[in-house]
Amino acid sequence: MKKLINSAESVVTDTLAGMAEAHPDLRIDLAQKIVYRRSLPTPGKVGLVSGGGSGHEPLHAGFVGHGMLDAACPGEVFTSPVPDQIIEASHRVDGGAGVLHIVKNYTGDVMNFQMAAELCAEEGVEVGTVLVNDDVAVKDSLYTAGRRGTGATLFVEKITGALAETGAALGEVARIAGQVNARSRSFGIALSSCTVPAAGKPTFELGDGEVEVGIGIHGEPGRARVPAASARELARVAMDAVNDDLPLSGDVLVMVNGMGGTPLMELYVVFAEVAAYLREKGATATRSLVGNYVTSLDMQGFSVTVCLLNDELTRLWDAPVQTPALRWGR
Amino acid sequence: MKKLINSAESVVTDTLAGMAEAHPDLRIDLAQKIVYRRSLPTPGKVGLVSGGGSGHEPLHAGFVGHGMLDAACPGEVFTSPVPDQIIEASHRVDGGAGVLHIVKNYTGDVMNFQMAAELCAEEGVEVGTVLVNDDVAVKDSLYTAGRRGTGATLFVEKITGALAETGAALGEVARIAGQVNARSRSFGIALSSCTVPAAGKPTFELGDGEVEVGIGIHGEPGRARVPAASARELARVAMDAVNDDLPLSGDVLVMVNGMGGTPLMELYVVFAEVAAYLREKGATATRSLVGNYVTSLDMQGFSVTVCLLNDELTRLWDAPVQTPALRWGR
Structure with missing residues (x-):
């Protein structure tokens, strides 16, 4: 194996350190492994949190920024983030309008996001969840009950991100997330x-x-x-x-x-x-x-x-986005 | 060899066909293999033309657009574009203020761009040229007399592109191109x-x-x-x-x-x-x-x-750019 890494143990932290150097608009908690927008929370805006195993870059951390995610929780390579990361991120992005968790349908991710959502709810943070399961290849898989979540995650993050910027309520943001996944x-x-x-x-x-x-x-x-x-x-x-x-x-x-x-x-x-x-x-x-x-x-x-697409989804797709990996329109 | 191609013969044309589908802001001449901005020429603006062998994507075609190149001339894989391509592109982007050729320092590229520049001059198109030779690895190489041109080509294209949008004269645009290369x-x-x-x-x-x-x-x-x-x-x-x-x-x-x-x-x-x-x-x-x-x-x-960097180069780097592979600030 030849890779541009320092060690298998440090690869996720080293990646995040590089992102922190390259993207001053992000605030990166290296100890907890959470990537945030620089200024948070945005009062009255639904907070969007996603996450999952590392190794899928730029997903998810590369999609943190205006018009898309408020925070991303990277796990180790191909390993779910832990509930503590997700809880911390959810608290921090909550501007009083609640938080949407965007979760790829893998057993570990689903379990850890669910546990985090329950603990957030107990602490008074309203959480909605959308499961992304767009991959038609297999019904169940090594890591999944049901379909796997893959590329549509980006579509869900972009389109819900645009809607959340308008001040839409959590129920409405969750509805559009479900609609994007379904389509x-x-x-x-x-x-x-x-x-x-x-x-x-x-x-x-x-x-x-x-x-x-x-x-x-x-x-x-x-x-x-x-x-x-x-x-x-x-x-x-x-x-x-x-x-x-x-x-x-x-x-x-x-x-x-x-x-x-x-x-x-x-x-x-x-x-x-x-x-x-x-x-x-x-x-x-x-x-x-x-x-x-x-x-x-x-x-x-x-x-x-x-x-x-429909008119609403097209309009939200076209809305401005400013993240490391996706940017247009501002 | 496993590659996502249809044939080695058609790979450049097939790539350009995909770019044409994906980027409606570009106008792509598939027969001549030239990638243009949609509307050209821009009266009074220096036209920027680059090109070189294919296989370095997104360089150069991915850098055509507002604030960067006016046209790119891709050759076959790792093969210089031919003078006819460069001449055609130069004519088409000339808005009366002349054209700058941005050329990576490889023997074939240098020769073909030089031939094109001479023929353009005979036909009344004023052409300046900047040779990019930033790679410190070797003094001469298999394909080069002198240093090779690599990553700095992007810097030259972005920074001269920003200056050209301001209506700067050809001499001034060529000067900044040389300065970026030198630094x-x-x-x-x-x-x-x-x-x-x-x-x-x-x-x-x-x-x-x-x-x-x-x-x-x-x-x-x-x-x-x-x-x-x-x-x-x-x-x-x-x-x-x-x-x-x-x-x-x-x-x-x-x-x-x-x-x-x-x-x-x-x-x-x-x-x-x-x-x-x-x-x-x-x-x-x-x-x-x-x-x-x-x-x-x-x-x-x-x-x-x-x-x-200096203040001028930083300002030009930060100026808006809207191309398939580089976009910010508008």
């Missing part, structure tokens, strides 16, 4: 495994001519191993899986996401195929992202996430 | 080779425990192969090389750049070390970028680029 689907394909620093070797082995279809963001198994194929064919496999679950039509928001080790060039090649597929189905990619947003360490491959 | 240095380290699609195999072989110090962005050799080491040690090797050439002090702009296959997490770990190194030298990273900006296909590794 979103994802599917991923890996060309290679990832290597967890503490493990020191690839999580799984793929042959020279094989790809893993329906891969999870921790390297957990997907639907099948199939022969490597062209970008066109692989994009079609992913989009067929999405379209079988949620027929595509109208205006859609699409993300072609790199898994961490995939060059941008290849992601654009995939995006061209995804856009062509959508046209074939009578849908249009009116909003899009192409890049590394919800990654799996050094894995090579891509995932595609679509969300069926 | 900038880079150094890169590879953990792995890249694989050129048409070659189908890695450009070079690195042992399990080896890194290539002073790597070029086409996988051309650097200074030495040394045993793999911690992020702290590798950051120090890179920064020492930079500091030996240009003593670091005062406010600096720093980019920790991924080579294409490196996770963001690792780049932040390196950035923390770079920031600490700067403090040790009495310098401060007052502006920074961390991410994949000047890549080498799927190579794993990083480069660091620093620019000694």
Whole structure:
């Protein structure tokens, strides 16, 4: 294993230290491992807290800032954050309008966020929760009861973030979060495994001519191993899986996401195929992202996430956002 | 070789097709392979044209837009653009104030941009040229007489782009371009080779425990192969090389750049070390970028680029920019 790290033990703290140096708009509690906006709380605004295992950067810490999250709680690599982190973050971002927890559907995350929400409630912090479960690849998985949460997490964070800035109430922010999740689907394909620093070797082995279809963001198994194929064919496999679950039509928001080790060039090649597929189905990619947003360490491959837009969601997507990894419009 | 492409022959066109779908603010001539801003020329504004081999995405096409380039001319992978592309782009972006060519110092690029500039001049388009040669690793290289141009190209494009928006004359825009180059240095380290699609195999072989110090962005050799080491040690090797050439002090702009296959997490770990190194030298990273900006296909590794700031350069760096890969402040 060759990685740009100092040690497997310190990699999360070292990452956060680098983020603190690079992004003066963030306030980072290195001891507790919590990433905040610089000035908090915002009185009358619903606080948005997300979190999950590290190794998916820029998710979630890279999405903290105006128009998106108020705080992110990174766990160790591929490991849930602990309830104490989530409780501390929730207290600190609560401006009196309550807090929404945005939780990817993995057993550990669900359990720890639930425990934190209960303790927050006892201490008088109102908490709502949205579970993100957009990945159509598998019904249950190694880490999940039900579908996994992947790329739609970014959509939920962006769109609820925009709504929360308007002063909307917790119930309304939670409603839109649920709506974005319900209208979103994802599917991923890996060309290679990832290597967890503490493990020191690839999580799984793929042959020279094989790809893993329906891969999870921790390297957990997907639907099948199939022969490597062209970008066109692989994009079609992913989009067929999405379209079988949620027929595509109208205006859609699409993300072609790199898994961490995939060059941008290849992601654009995939995006061209995804856009062509959508046209074939009578849908249009009116909003899009192409890049590394919800990654799996050094894995090579891509995932595609679509969300069926309506006027409200489009307007909220377009609203200003100022975070390390997503910024526009101000 | 596993890559998300349709064929080695079509990879550049397919990439540009994806960019055209994803970025409606760009106008992309797929036949000539030129990426433009949507509306051109801007009367009275110096036109900025850059270009070079593909495989370094988002450089250069991802930097076309308000506050940065007017047009980019991508060549085939790791191959210079042809004079016809550059001439066509220069004509189209000329709003009567002339055109600046921003050229990375590689033999093919220098030759083709020079030929294009001469033909433009004959046709009445005034052209200035800045050669970027920031990489301190080697004096001459496989592709270069003199130093290679790498990360500072982004700095030159951003800062001259901001100045050109103010209506500054060609001589002034060329002067600032030269100043940015003169005040900038880079150094890169590879953990792995890249694989050129048409070659189908890695450009070079690195042992399990080896890194290539002073790597070029086409996988051309650097200074030495040394045993793999911690992020702290590798950051120090890179920064020492930079500091030996240009003593670091005062406010600096720093980019920790991924080579294409490196996770963001690792780049932040390196950035923390770079920031600490700067403090040790009495310098401060007052502006920074961390991410994949000047890549080498799927190579794993990083480069660091620093620019000694002054008030003028800081102001121009902070000016609004709206491109696919760099956007802030509007």
